[in-house]
Amino acid sequence: MLDPLIRGRLEQAGAQLSERVPLSRLTTLRLGGPAAVLAECPSTDVLVAVVRLLDDARVPTLILGGGSNLLISDDGFDGVVVGVADAGVELGEDTVLAQAGAVWDDVVAKTVAAGFGGLECLSGIPGSTGATPVQNVGAYGVEVGSLLRRVQLLDRTTGEVRWVDPSELGLSYRTSVLKHRSDALVLAVEMTVRPDGASAPLTYRELAVALGVREGEQRPTAEVRDTVLALRRSKGMVLDGNDHDTWSAGSFFTNPVIPDASLPPVLDAIKAKVGEDTKVPQFPGNPGTKLSAGWLIERAGFGRGYPGVESPVRLSTKHTLALTNRGQASTSDLVALARTIRDGVEAAFGVRLEPEPVTVGCSI
Ligand SMILES: Cc1cc2nc3c(=O)[nH]c(=O)nc-3n(C[C@H](O)[C@H](O)[C@H](O)COP(=O)(O)OP(=O)(O)OC[C@H]3O[C@@H](n4cnc5c(N)ncnc54)[C@H](O)[C@@H]3O)c2cc1C
Structure with a gap:
């Protein structure tokens, strides 16, 4: 049970609180027992305030993005599950800045629609943008680590917010220093995109074959996105509630x-x-x-x-x-x-x- 004083402070900070929420509703495996409390944070500012409050009060927390890389026990989580919801995305001349709560595939779709290249091979990956550096998400020959310009973190040991260089994150195949740790929270990511509308060089053979090009060639970013989505659907790798x-x-x-x-x-x-x-x-x-x-x-x-x-x-x-x-x-x-x-x-x-x-x- 959450201390009523802390509950009041969380609400005052802007969190929307619910109790005994089945986590099976919030994970793509549709598994997991109840969260004692779910604190949904509509903006990154609220997220920072809420996590600082919970850390000061030493309340066990679980950060939840899209729940697409989580396996939660049938007993659930006896603490506060913090939902990350800020979906802000800003396009620059050759950058995209996305808040942690932005749905990753929406960010990819937005860059493709705006004629920017670089993210298209990562189309169709479920979950939030904030989780992408956590396991250095990758698909079809591209990893998010190769696109990151800088990552904004909340250091949960000091409460400080700062931008870090990707080289500080220990990004490698499906991991980083952020995975299996809870001392840093990703608040936002900034990525470099190609303004010329061409995709990243296509290094993944299956994708190159599907597009009818040689490995290393490039194609218009929208064509690559469509092909990646079709390949992923054929493997059950795009979420579909009916499948x-x-x-x-x-x-x-x-x-x-x-x-x-x-x-x-x-x-x-x-x-x-x-x-x-x-x-x-x-x-x-x-x-x-x-x-x-x-x-x-x-x-x-x-x-x-x-x-x-x-x-x-x-x-x-x-x-x-x-x-x-x-x-x-x-x-x-x-x-x-x-x-x-x-x-x-x-x-x-x-x-x-x-x-x-x-x-x-x-x-x-
Ligand atoms: C159908 C399907 C296809 C997939 N395909 C791919 C793929 O091609 N490539 C790939 O790499 N992955 C893939 N995944 C795995 C998953 O989608 C990614 O790992 C995704 O980045 C997880 O995001 P999420 O928001 O759902 O994270 P969650 O599952 O909510 O959380 C995962 C972990 O990250 C932590 N976390 C979440 N947000 C933050 C944050 N802002 N700051 C710090 N920690 C945080 C959580 O606490 C948890 O430990 C796939 C999953 C599914 C279901």
């Missing part, structure tokens, strides 16, 4: 990066199981070698739709890397499926997959 294949957190496991010394035994184990002539998909891991988690899951015996129609949680029928809620699932069902997949891949190939979503009150 249970999209009731997910996107890719559930990151692609494993294997250190050079460990690669030969891993490749031997894969070939022993799958066949000596198998061509194992490999990508630069910088350092090490990145393998495809989805490919490994399939080769370990977990096909699309696993474990079958009776189960409340299944691998997506369109994409083996997405774990999905078929409508009646609980978080513990999903955790059990994730463990089965992770342990099966490890037993088959000696590769341990790591979950991509942030877990709250549960672990895989």
Whole structure:
């Protein structure tokens, strides 16, 4: 129960408070028990004031954007879930400045409509702009880290607001110093965009093929956005309430990066199981070698739709890397499926997959 004095101060600061809110309504997996309190912050100023108040009072908090990279326990969260809602977006000559609460795909659509290039490969990723640096979101050969000019943070240890250079954020493949930590809150991001209307160079083969260009070429940004959205829809990677294949957190496991010394035994184990002539998909891991988690899951015996129609949680029928809620699932069902997949891949190939979503009150 929130102290009535703190409750009053939060309301005075502009937060809209509700109690016992099912978090399953606020996550794309549609899983998670109740939040003791949900504090919705309509502007970034309110967000700063609310988080400072909660931190001063040492109230446990969970920052919630679009809930698309969160796996929350069935017990919910016994503290204040802070909703980030400021959707402000400003376009400059070759920049876009977006508040943390802006829906990421709206920001992408707005830059594309204004004739700016750079963000189009990141079309269709759900969630808020403030969460994009947290795991350095990426798709189709582009990561948000390559676009960031500066990021505005609230330092929750001092209460100070400051702009930081992206080099301070430790951005790398699906992670940053912000992930799995709560001492900094992203308030706004500023990105560099291309004013010439051309896309980023198209480095991702599947996308280049779909557009009929060679890798490294560019296309008009709107054409690339449409093609990315079509590719993503075919994989259940664009949210659609009517399609249970999209009731997910996107890719559930990151692609494993294997250190050079460990690669030969891993490749031997894969070939022993799958066949000596198998061509194992490999990508630069910088350092090490990145393998495809989805490919490994399939080769370990977990096909699309696993474990079958009776189960409340299944691998997506369109994409083996997405774990999905078929409508009646609980978080513990999903955790059990994730463990089965992770342990099966490890037993088959000696590769341990790591979950991509942030877990709250549960672990895989
Ligand atoms: C269908 C689908 C497809 C997806 N495709 C991709 C993809 O192609 N590439 C990709 O990288 N990801 C993908 N994702 C994952 C997810 O959309 C991204 O990670 C997204 O950036 C999460 O944003 P969110 O606002 O929903 O974050 P949330 O799920 O609300 O939060 C995730 C984490 O970030 C923290 N957080 C949220 N906002 C802030 C903030 N302002 N400051 C500090 N911390 C914050 C939260 O506390 C939590 O720890 C996909 C997810 C789904 C459901």
